[in-house]
């Protein structure tokens with residue numbers, strides 16, 4: 001198995017704050033891996049360590065087999081990073097922003113020009129190439145930032161909260177481009193997010209982090225199955241009977257069937273329920289919020305931040 005990222009028992013302190021309390025996870029090459037957690041959970045600290053900006057206190061970190069912090073120089077060539085805070089030059093055009101980044105990475109001449117044009121086309125920004133970035137929408141800026149991070153053809157792309165502050169339409173668009181970067185260029189994606197739908201939709205696997213600890217990891221479906229079964233509601237014209245061998249109950253003209261993997265049993269169930277004349281089939285899956293609630297007793301969507309309050313303050 002080839003790993004893009006290996007993290008073992010990683011710890012980081014800021015004074016009395018223990019931001020990371022020994023986290024362990026692995027990201028396979030070509031995967032889209034999401035780090036999901038509320039504000040202050042330790043996501044940015046992790047991404048800063050993985051992208052060579054912070055040194056770990058303890059633990060083992062490897063990017064494509066290169067050890068951090070010792071091999072930071074090699075790692076920097078292999079990774080692209082899009083930070084939470086905008087890092088574009090507002091007074092330069094889209095083309096110029098990419099040009100400067102390319103030059104910083106040693107690209108020049110026709111290779112650089114071709115790379116810029118390819119990137120702008122890939123992210124549907126070519127027609128805006130000469131416009132000053134200041135006038136770009138939030139979604140366009142994000143796309144340009146991703147384009148910039150990919151100029152030197154990295155193998156792993158780190159995205160810190162890639163869609164924070166964007167409207168739903170722009171978010172969906174940014175997700176599309178991240179998908180394409182992963183599929184078409186085969187780049188491993190590591191992203192942090194506090195949006196459940198983002199982690200659910202975009203990521204092959206997720207680690208849920210809370211108060212500096214990973215409290216669960218797996219595919220979105222595996223995580224959701226941890227908290228309960230999926231439920232299929234089959235409404236019928238005739239009063240239904242539960243088919244044998246299913247975890248099922250009936251209520252009026254409805255059969256309620258529970259299963260670990262509803263999609264797997266659905267075709268057989270529909271076949272068996274046909275005689276009762278099916279009117280409607282609904283499937284309810286647990287959400288990642290249900291997972292967070294089950295594990296922490298709190299709702300992720302309601303978390304306004306779990307950064308510790310200073311014990312005292314001297315004015």
Ligand SMILES: Nc1ncnc2c1ncn2[C@@H]1O[C@H](COP(=O)(O)OP(=O)(O)OP(=O)(O)O)[C@@H](O)[C@H]1O
Pocket residue numbers: 014017018019037038039040041042043044045046306307308
């Ligand atoms: N440079 C720093 N100095 C002191 N404390 C810090 C520093 N950076 C992070 N922390 C603290 O470490 C903890 C983890 O912060 P981190 O920024 O990693 O969380 P996060 O999950 O990325 O949240 P957010 O999305 O709000 O950035 C928080 O309690 C934060 O206040």
